[in-house]
Amino acid sequence: xxxxxxxxxxxxxxxxxxxxxxxxxxxxxxxxxxxxxxxxxxxxxxxxxxxxxxxxxxxxxxxxxxxxxxxxxxxxxxxxxxxxxxxxxxxxxxxxxxxxxxxxxxxxxxxxxxxxxxxxxxxxxxxxxxxxxxxxxxxxxxxxxxxxxxxxxxxxxxxxxxxxxxxxxxxxxxxxxxxxxxxxxxxxxxxxxxxxxxxxxxxxxxxxxxxxxxxxxxxxxxxxxxx
Amino acid sequence: xxxxxxxxxxxxxxxxxxxxxxxxxxxxxxxxxxxxxxxxxxxxxxxxxxxxxxxxxxxxxxxxxxxxxxxxxxxxxxxxxxxxxxxxxxxxxxxxxxxxxxxxxxxxxxxxxxxxxxxxxxxxxxxxxxxxxxxxxxxxxxxxxxxxxxxxxxxxxxxxxxxxxxxxxxxxxxxxxxxxxxxxxxxxxxxxxxxxxxxxxxxxxxxxxxx
Amino acid sequence: xxxxxxxxxxxxxxxxxxxxxxxxxxxxxxxxxxxxxxxxxxxxxxxxxxxxxxxxxxxxxxxxxxxxxxxxxxxxxxxxxxxxxxxxxxxxxxxxxxxxxxxxxxxxxxxxxxxxxxxxxxxxxxxxxxxxxxxxxxxxxxxxxxxxxxxxxxxxxxxxxxxxxxxxxxxxxxxxxxxxxxxxxxxxxxxxxxxxxxxxxxxxxxxxxxxxxxxxxxxxxxxxxxxxxxxxxxxxxxxxxxxxxxxxxxxx
Numbered sequence: 050x051x052x053x054x055x056x057x058x059x060x061x062x063x064x065x066x067x068x069x070x071x072x073x074x075x076x077x078x079x080x081x082x083x084x085x086x087x088x089x090x091x092x093x094x095x096x097x098x099x100x101x102x103x104x105x106x107x108x109x110x111x112x113x114x115x116x117x118x119x120x121x122x123x124x125x126x127x128x129x130x131x132x133x134x135x136x137x138x139x140x141x142x143x144x145x146x147x148x149x150x151x152x153x154x155x156x157x158x159x160x161x162x163x164x165x166x167x168x169x170x171x172x173x174x175x176x177x178x179x180x181x182x183x184x185x186x187x188x189x190x191x192x193x194x195x196x197x198x199x200x201x202x203x204x205x206x207x208x209x210x211x212x213x214x215x216x217x218x219x220x221x222x223x224x225x226x227x228x229x230x231x232x233x234x235x236x237x238x239x240x241x242x243x244x245x246x247x248x249x250x251x252x253x254x255x256x257x258x259x260x261x262x263x264x265x266x267x268x269x270x271x272x273x274x275x276x
Numbered sequence: 277x278x279x280x281x282x283x284x285x286x287x288x289x290x291x292x293x294x295x296x297x298x299x300x301x302x303x304x305x306x307x308x309x310x311x312x313x314x315x316x317x318x319x320x321x322x323x324x325x326x327x328x329x330x331x332x333x334x335x336x337x338x339x340x341x342x343x344x345x346x347x348x349x350x351x352x353x354x355x356x357x358x359x360x361x362x363x364x365x366x367x368x369x370x371x372x373x374x375x376x377x378x379x380x381x382x383x384x385x386x387x388x389x390x391x392x393x394x395x396x397x398x399x400x401x402x403x404x405x406x407x408x409x410x411x412x413x414x415x416x417x418x419x420x421x422x423x424x425x426x427x428x429x430x431x432x433x434x435x436x437x438x439x440x441x442x443x444x445x446x447x448x449x450x451x452x453x454x455x456x457x458x459x460x461x462x463x464x465x466x467x468x469x470x471x472x473x474x475x476x477x478x479x480x481x482x483x484x485x486x487x
Numbered sequence: 488x489x490x491x492x493x494x495x496x497x498x499x500x501x502x503x504x505x506x507x508x509x510x511x512x513x514x515x516x517x518x519x520x521x522x523x524x525x526x527x528x529x530x531x532x533x534x535x536x537x538x539x540x541x542x543x544x545x546x547x548x549x550x551x552x553x554x555x556x557x558x559x560x561x562x563x564x565x566x567x568x569x570x571x572x573x574x575x576x577x578x579x580x581x582x583x584x585x586x587x588x589x590x591x592x593x594x595x596x597x598x599x600x601x602x603x604x605x606x607x608x609x610x611x612x613x614x615x616x617x618x619x620x621x622x623x624x625x626x627x628x629x630x631x632x633x634x635x636x637x638x639x640x641x642x643x644x645x646x647x648x649x650x651x652x653x654x655x656x657x658x659x660x661x662x663x664x665x666x667x668x669x670x671x672x673x674x675x676x677x678x679x680x681x682x683x684x685x686x687x688x689x690x691x692x693x694x695x696x697x698x699x700x701x702x703x704x705x706x707x708x709x710x711x712x713x714x715x716x717x718x719x720x721x722x723x724x725x726x727x728x729x730x731x732x733x734x735x736x737x738x739x
Contacts, residue, residue, distance in 0.1 A: 052386040060383020064369070064376070071371040132365025139333055140384040141357035147384075201656065205649045209639035219632040219653060222625045222660055226667035233671065265656070272573075272648045275336060297642060298725060 065154035105174035106235030149263035160192035183238030197262035284347030291341035319485030333361035360431035516709035523702035530695030561591030569651030581647035592630035
């Protein structure tokens with residue numbers, strides 16, 4: 050009698066996207082944050098073209114990561130507050146799959162706008178056009194990876210008092226390899242070297258994370274809510 | 277006499293207990309709930325009524341004792357689609373309308389045959405408010421919007437935590453009507469409440485909680 | 488088949504049994520730690536010859552290397568007992584995992600501090616983005632994350648389970664971080680200095696190092712016993728056996 054799986058997935062995705070659209074002011078905040086950070090750097094370092102060019106790729110990546118961290122904290126917050134997370138846990142659907150849909154919705158509403166604005170940010174820092182495809186591809190692979198890893202950690206903190214700083218502390222060790230490979234690809238492209246290898250590593254990690262992270266997220270949520 | 281298999285209660289608790297920080301929240305409980313039965317959970321504030329309902333819903337793990345579902349050990353996966361839990365937090369998204377909230381619940385839990393969300397909203401008295409964001413509804417209307425799930429979801433066992441809170445006289449009558457119809461149709465319900473319940477479908481079972 | 492493992496764990500895992508066991512082990516472990524520590528330090532600081540390249544500065548390895556090993560060893564212990572805590576819901580495993588975390592963090596911190604003290608004369612800088620030091624720093628952050636998550640929960644057992652889960656994620660993460668940092672170093676041509684080179688360490692330098700390793704292991708055991716005993720008393724404060732101990736202490 051229970052609803053078919055694809056209906057449940059569609060309902061989950063539709064609800065979270067509708068909610069994000071109704072609160073679209075919140076959606077703009079990470080983008081605004083990223084723009085502010087990138088604008089501040091040239092003021093701090095001076096408008097030296099060569100210097101900005103050298104740090105542009107890494108700077109855009111780290112800024113996008115921090116902006117995502119800003120939005121990550123709220124992934125389950127309102128659902129816990131109004132009890133809809135309880136209903137999700139109790140639903141006769143595989144929790145991992147439902148959380149996967151939630152993470153997808155969260156990625157679409159927070160990371161995708163950042164990826165769209167990334168070429169503008171990179172342009173402001175004079176990243177060479179040749180490195181732009183590498184930057185976009187690296188972001189397309191690294192941001193869902195961060196959303197997936199971040200979701201597991203947010204789920205772990207679900208039963209606690211809100212703690213954004215703790216989340217950053219927990220996420221740092223996990224995102225070190227992601228940042229290294231994503232920035233490595235951009236740096237290699239900038240120097241005219243082949244940049245396929247780091248991107249392939251990112252893609253492999255993403256495939257693993259797509260399978261494992263929702264399962265880990267569901268397990269973490271059950272631990273954090275069981276009191 | 278009926279066959280033993282048919283006589284197996286829907287839900288049976290044997291010495292069921294839950295510990296928080298190694299302290300028992302309530303004294304071990306024994307009860308049986310058959311299909312077509314209503315049980316009231318009674319007890320003072322802090323006697324563990326909400327904890328018991330969350331335990332039965334599958335949100336908490338029992339620390340001791342046994343829980344059986346249709347004669348077999350209770351497992352979340354086998355009975356999740358037959359249980360409906362309505363707690364203090366109603367699980368309604370404030371930015372969405374009652375209709376959208378119900379649409380999501382149907383997507384997740386499925387829908388009974390022969391009823392539409394519109395009919396359910398009319399029945400709980402929210403006709404005309406279907407497309408208003410839940411944020412703008414009064415506390416009682418929010419409760420009614422959540423109650424519409426009772427009509428739509430194909431569940432056998434209802435676990436209702438303080439369903440009468442925030443409701444006026446008509447709202448209380450509405451819940452009693454829903455309960456009577458559910459029980460008459462072969463469903464079962466566990467209801468926690470401080471207040472007196474004017475239930476007409478026979479004398480309900482009473483489960484007394486001691487902290 | 489392997490039923491005896493949970494059974495054995497269950498027996499030792501009963502808090503009163505472990506409390507007595509840890510109380511008996513602790514003085515011995517502490518004594519051995521002091522003994523090995525004195526022997527190792529005497530051997531390392533006095534008997535061992537100076538290094539032909541680094542002179543006396545290398546002697547910091549008798550602290551640095553054992554703590555680096557211990558920071559990883561303690562993390563492994565934390566991961567394994569965290570896994571046991573999650574699978575068998577065993578209270579003692581939660582206690583061991585959570586009380587190991589601060590000790591491991593201390594070892595990681597000592598490794599970083601001695602590493603930078605050593606780095607000043609060797610590399611001419613307090614900090615270098617060497618693969619090993621960077622991995623150690625990430626390890627310290629992992630420890631801090633586990634400790635922070637544990638204390639963020641109001642229910643200690645729930646906090647212990649969540650933090651155990653994080654520790655297990657970290658166990659998978661540590662090798663990934665290490666290899667990615669090594670790759671990053673080769674990419675950016677960092678200042679990787681191989682301290683030991685490929686030469687074999689002479690015996691009169693090696694044995695003090697091994698003695699110090701044993702000393703840190705024993706110290707960890709002693710410290711863990713003391714911390715776990717305190718924690719068990721707090722967790723079981725409502726139980727009869729704890730009341731008896733409290734009454735016996737009060738009567739003294």
